[in-house]
Amino acid sequence: MRVHPSPPEADVVTLHESVPPDAFDVERVRRDFPILARPVRGKKLVYLDSAATTQKPRQVVEAMARYFDQENANVHRGVHFLSERATEAYEGARERVRKFLNARHASEIVFVRGTTEALNLVAFTFGRLRVGVGDEVLLTAMEHHSNIVPWQMLCADRGAKLVVAPIDDRGVLLLDELEKRIGPRTKLLGVTHVSNALGTVNPLKQIVALAHARGVPVVVDGAQGAPHVPADVRDLDCDFYAFSGHKIYGPTGIGVLYGKAEHLEAMPPWQGGGDMILSVSFEKTTYNRVPYKFEAGTPNMAGAIGLGAALDWLEALPREAAWAHEDELLAYGTEALSRIRGLRLVGTAPGKAAVLSFVFEDIHPHDIGTVLDREGVAIRTGHHCAQPLMQRLGIAATARASLGIYNTRGEIDALVAGLEKVRRMFA
Amino acid sequence: MSSELDDLYQEVILEHGRRPRNYRKLEDANRHAEGMNPLCGDHFNLYMKLDGDRIEDIAFEGSGCAISKASASLMTSAVKGKTVAEAEELFGRFHTLVTEGPEKVRLSELGKLAALSGVCEFPTRVKCASLVWHTMKNALEHQREVVTTE
Numbered sequence: 001m002r003v004h005p006s007p008p009e010a011d012v013v014t015l016h017e018s019v020p021p022d023a024f025d026v027e028r029v030r031r032d033f034p035i036l037a038r039p040v041r042g043k044k045l046v047y048l049d050s051a052a053t054t055q056k057p058r059q060v061v062e063a064m065a066r067y068f069d070q071e072n073a074n075v076h077r078g079v080h081f082l083s084e085r086a087t088e089a090y091e092g093a094r095e096r097v098r099k100f101l102n103a104r105h106a107s108e109i110v111f112v113r114g115t116t117e118a119l120n121l122v123a124f125t126f127g128r129l130r131v132g133v134g135d136e137v138l139l140t141a142m143e144h145h146s147n148i149v150p151w152q153m154l155c156a157d158r159g160a161k162l163v164v165a166p167i168d169d170r171g172v173l174l175l176d177e178l179e180k181r182i183g184p185r186t187k188l189l190g191v192t193h194v195s196n197a198l199g200t201v202n203p204l205k206q207i208v209a210l211a212h213a214r215g216v217p218v219v220v221d222g223a224q225g226a227p228h229v230p231a232d233v234r235d236l237d238c239d240f241y242a243f244s245g246h247k248i249y250g251p252t253g254i255g256v257l258y259g260k261a262e263h264l265e266a267m268p269p270w271q272g273g274g275d276m277i278l279s280v281s282f283e284k285t286t287y288n289r290v291p292y293k294f295e296a297g298t299p300n301m302a303g304a305i306g307l308g309a310a311l312d313w314l315e316a317l318p319r320e321a322a323w324a325h326e327d328e329l330l331a332y333g334t335e336a337l338s339r340i341r342g343l344r345l346v347g348t349a350p351g352k353a354a355v356l357s358f359v360f361e362d363i364h365p366h367d368i369g370t371v372l373d374r375e376g377v378a379i380r381t382g383h384h385c386a387q388p389l390m391q392r393l394g395i396a397a398t399a400r401a402s403l404g405i406y407n408t409r410g411e412i413d414a415l416v417a418g419l420e421k422v423r424r425m426f427a
Numbered sequence: 428m429s430s431e432l433d434d435l436y437q438e439v440i441l442e443h444g445r446r447p448r449n450y451r452k453l454e455d456a457n458r459h460a461e462g463m464n465p466l467c468g469d470h471f472n473l474y475m476k477l478d479g480d481r482i483e484d485i486a487f488e489g490s491g492c493a494i495s496k497a498s499a500s501l502m503t504s505a506v507k508g509k510t511v512a513e514a515e516e517l518f519g520r521f522h523t524l525v526t527e528g529p530e531k532v533r534l535s536e537l538g539k540l541a542a543l544s545g546v547c548e549f550p551t552r553v554k555c556a557s558l559v560w561h562t563m564k565n566a567l568e569h570q571r572e573v574v575t576t577e
Contacts, residue, residue, distance in 0.1 A: 363493035366467045367436075369553060374432045382466050396468030397488060425436060426493065 024321035032057035038048045043376030046411045051402030064302045064311035092300045100311045103230040105177040105423030110291040115223040116146040118242030118257035123150035125267040133159040136185040141167045142195045145385040147221040171198035171347040182214045189218045193225025197384040198347025228353040250310035254303030261322030264290040271296040333412045357398040364427045365399040375418040434545030444493035448507045449486040460560030460576040471496045473562045480511045481524035499559035
């Protein structure tokens with residue numbers, strides 16, 4: 001059993017309580033994922049790339065198939081039976097997401113394509129409202145490109161400046177440095193909940209309190225947060241929270257932007273088209289209410305329903321035990337990899353989640369990935385869409401094994417065995 | 428270990444990856460180009476000294492995987508002393524080798540470059556093997572933009 005050490009700067013990272021691991025049956029979970037039973041390259045598949053995308057349980061696939069087979073029609077407009085059913089299912093998924101995030105109102109849930117689109121939406125509506133010439137947007141050094149580039153585009157457009165809060169060598173955000181960078185020109189703070197490249201869990205509640213004390217709203221990239229740590233937006237009190245369906249056992253092409261009602265109401269629409277309007281004439285258009293104001297065009301109904309099914313599936317598991325399983329596996333993997341001579345873990349923040357990033361001797365991660373692949377072990381190699389972070393850490397790339405709820409100790413052992421083959425080949 | 432893997436990481440490749448030839452900055456270069464694969468973090472500088480249309484000297488520096496480094500090492504060894512036209516012709520053959528396979532080329536015309544024949548079985552690695560060749564092409568054509576084979 002792994003007990004989370006408290007991060008040095010904070011005691012507010014929501015930690016999972018200790019639960020006996022036998023309350024969680026990983027083999028039973030695995031049976032919901034047919035893909036995990038397939039061989040690859042003549043070997044047993046060992047899927048350690050869930051931070052890139054998770055596999056999908058059959059319940060998600062079945063819910064989407066059922067929707068297409070039984071309920072498919074366009075939403076929000078038809079008077080006919082199927083349109084009503086489709087609308088109910090789509091809005092039901094919105095309510096499901098509201099519950100998952102513990103948002104106050106379903107109207108605070110905007111369906112988008114994914115985290116990237118959600119962050120772009122905030123940058124180009126909320127950001128444009130708030131950020132002007134000489135203003136500053138504050139980010140952290142561990143952000144994914146999708147929480148950098150939209151802000152960079154906004155700053156270029158507005159004549160504003162990006163300011164970056166540093167991290168230490170373990171990948172821990174330096175809160176005092178962050179605080180120092182919040183000034184009178186700071187209009188917005190963008191921060192990731194969990195780092196995709198390092199696994200660092202940021203003490204979000206504390207960060208939000210810090211920013212709010214200076215009147216700065218906080219936009220959270222929750223792509224890795226929502227799947228691995230509690231994401232209670234009312235508890236965190238963040239202004240926006242974005243996540244992707246496909247990283248939380250749901251389908252691709254659907255994601256969520258949570259925004260506080262007062263912000264969403266004040267924001268201009270982003271894209272124009274059908275569904276986001278109440279009435280249109282060539283002289284004037286009256287926009288629909290939130291969240292529809294931000295959902296121009298026919299939405300991804302099947303995707304939303306699939307995401308709803310994924311959250312149903314996930315939350316039907318004993319959550320605390322499931323989290324404890326992931327933590328225990330991460331601890332096991334951390335120890336196993338630490339024992340490998342010449343291997344260095346990248347990202348060693350206390351209380352981190354689900355990610356084992358590493359460099360191994362001077363073997364290029366790409367070569368590591370290719371050799372492991374022939375052993376059936378799927379990992380990600382490269383800069384993980386976090387080039388500024390790699391630069392900060394002084395490396396070009398890492399190999400990254402990332403965990404999902406279905407992974408096992410045996411799979412970590414397979415990774416370790418694969419790495420020994422890598423050593424024999426290159427060392 | 429799968430035999431495809433052994434074909435990819437032949438001893439020649441591993442050896443050139445570990446101890447690349449022509450690995451230095453060429454101080455009297457009159458052509459230079461930069462090649463980069465942002466997704467894997469490979470980054471090379473290629474230097475050439477052209478005398479008329481003959482490649483009098485060629486060298487490279489940078490970092491990358493075993494495949495890209497070995498390919499750079501083998502390429503610089505292969506084209507040194509050749510004319511520009513010969514180097515470009517060799518690039519054509521090499522490209523066919525890594526994208527279509529060894530049966531589509533006369534291996535005897537490729538010399539040591541034949542060691543990269545296993546690459547065609549690894550589509551994701553073709554870009555590693557070809558990065559430095561594209562970089563050379565840019566250097567020859569005086570292209571200033573950074574080459575990428577992503």
